[in-house]
Amino acid sequence: MTTTLNLSVEIDGVSRPLRDCDWVLRRPCGCAEAIMHAVSSLVTLTSEHEAWEEFYCDVPRADRRRRAVNAARKRGYTVALTSIDDAVRAWEARCPHGEEPEPGQQASLFDPTDPADDAVDVNA
Numbered sequence: 001m002t003t004t005l006n007l008s009v010e011i012d013g014v015s016r017p018l019r020d021c022d023w024v025l026r027r028p029c030g031c032a033e034a035i036m037h038a039v040s041s042l043v044t045l046t047s048e049h050e051a052w053e054e055f056y057c058d059v060p061r062a063d064r065r066r067r068a069v070n071a072a073r074k075r076g077y078t079v080a081l082t083s084i085d086d087a088v089r090a091w092e093a094r095c096p097h098g099e100e101p102e103p104g105q106q107a108s109l110f111d112p113t114d115p116a117d118d119a120v121d122v123n124a
């Protein structure tokens with residue numbers, strides 16, 4: 001006899017199997033930074049906490065990982081469960097907001113209004 005545990009979740013009032021869901025890590029701008037299957041051959045991620053831990057699993061130590069997660073949340077990153085379809089759509093949409101600049105790197109390397117860049121007149 002085989003026992004199969006079928007977890008299901010309710011998203012926006014719609015019940016769906018957890019294995020049809022992805023966790024989405026979103027940037028402060030709302031765009032997807034990473035997505036992850038809620039159910040894989042390796043893990044079953046049943047809570048937001050577990051999803052955060054898994055998104056930051058490459059941070060070697062538990063205390064550092066917790067600090068990295070807390071720092072990300074403070075910067076406005078969020079983790080939410082969605083259908084795989086929605087997650088893939090979010091993942092495929094390119095972030096139009098640009099990379100979040102690191103502190104101290106906010107100065108532009110070039111001035112886009114610099115007339116030197118317009119030296120070539122294509123209508124000449």
Ligand SMILES: [Zn+2]
Pocket residue numbers: 027029030031095096097098
């Ligand atoms: Zn964005």
